[in-house]
Amino acid sequence: MWPDERVERFVNENFVPARVHVKEDPEAFKKYGEKYNAHWTPTVLELDPNGEEFYRLEGFLPVEDFLAQLMLGRAHMDFKQGKWDEAEKRFREIYEKLPNADAAPEALYWAGVSRYKAKNDSAALKETARAFKTRYKDSSWAKKASIWS
C-alpha cells in the first residue's frame, strides 16, 4: 500500500500515521468512521494535533496526484494557522515538484495568497495572476486569480 518512497517520506516527516482497516477491524472502522464521517474507502484524513479534521481525500488517485493532495492539505494547515511563509513554501513546492498534478493550479493560487498575507503587498496577487497567463490558464484557479490582474 502506497509503495512510493516520496509518499512514505512525506508522511513520515509530517504526520503521525494511523490506519483503520474495514475488513481487519470492522468495529474500529465503524467507530472512527462515524466519528469522522468516513464511510467509504479509501478515505484519508489529515487531522491537526487536536484531532480536528483539516483536509480530506476520498477515492483513489495516481501516486503523483495523491502526493500533491497530501502536500496541499498540509500546506492548508499552515495557512489556517497563519504561518504564511511556511504555507507559501509548501504550496510552492507542490507546483515546482509536481507541476502536472491536478492540485498544482490550486497550489499556485494559494502560494500567491500566502505571499500576499505575509507581505501585505498586492503585488504578490498581481504576480500570481500573471503566472496563470502562462501556466494552468484553463484551470478554474486561473479564473479565480484573474481578478487580481
Added chain:
Amino acid sequence: MEINFRHDVDNVLEQAKKQGKPVLLDFSAAPM
C-alpha cells in the same frame, strides 16, 4: 522506508497532541 501505520487511533491522537504533530488517518480496504 515504510510507513509505520498504527491502529490504536486513540493513542495516536494522544501522542500527536503531545508532540504537536498532525495525524494522517487512513480508512482503508486495501490488502494488508
